[in-house]
Amino acid sequence: MVSLANIPSKLNILGTKWKVVFLDDHKLGNDEEDLDGLCDYQASTISLYSKCGTPDYMWKTFFHEILEALKIELSVKLSHKDLDLLAIGLYQVLNDNRLLTKKD
Numbered sequence: 001m002v003s004l005a006n007i008p009s010k011l012n013i014l015g016t017k018w019k020v021v022f023l024d025d026h027k028l029g030n031d032e033e034d035l036d037g038l039c040d041y042q043a044s045t046i047s048l049y050s051k052c053g054t055p056d057y058m059w060k061t062f063f064h065e066i067l068e069a070l071k072i073e074l075s076v077k078l079s080h081k082d083l084d085l086l087a088i089g090l091y092q093v094l095n096d097n098r099l100l101t102k103k104d
């Protein structure tokens with residue numbers, strides 16, 4: 001069973017220190033849209049809505065936001081839908097090969 005406990009509070013993305021925060025507020029963005037995750041490039045912060053869904057969904061959202069950061073940093077052209085598909089694929093590979101489970 002995958003756990004949210006392994007989602008780190010700090011992340012190094014291509015040499016930049018990022019924060020990962022869980023928020024109880026569903027209004028993550030500046031607009032009125034309900035977002036489950038937000039990649040704030042200016043603040044180097046990934047925010048995740050803490051009640052957005054199952055741990056599986058949270059991980060996929062987490063990966064999506066990491067990919068958003070990489071997309072900007074690497075100037076690659078990927079649509080929001082592309083990032084969703086990559087996040088789902090990445091999650092499947094890492095989870096099914098037990099790379100998301102903390103080992104002692």
Ligand SMILES: [Zn+2]
Pocket residue numbers: 064068080083
């Ligand atoms: Zn996105």
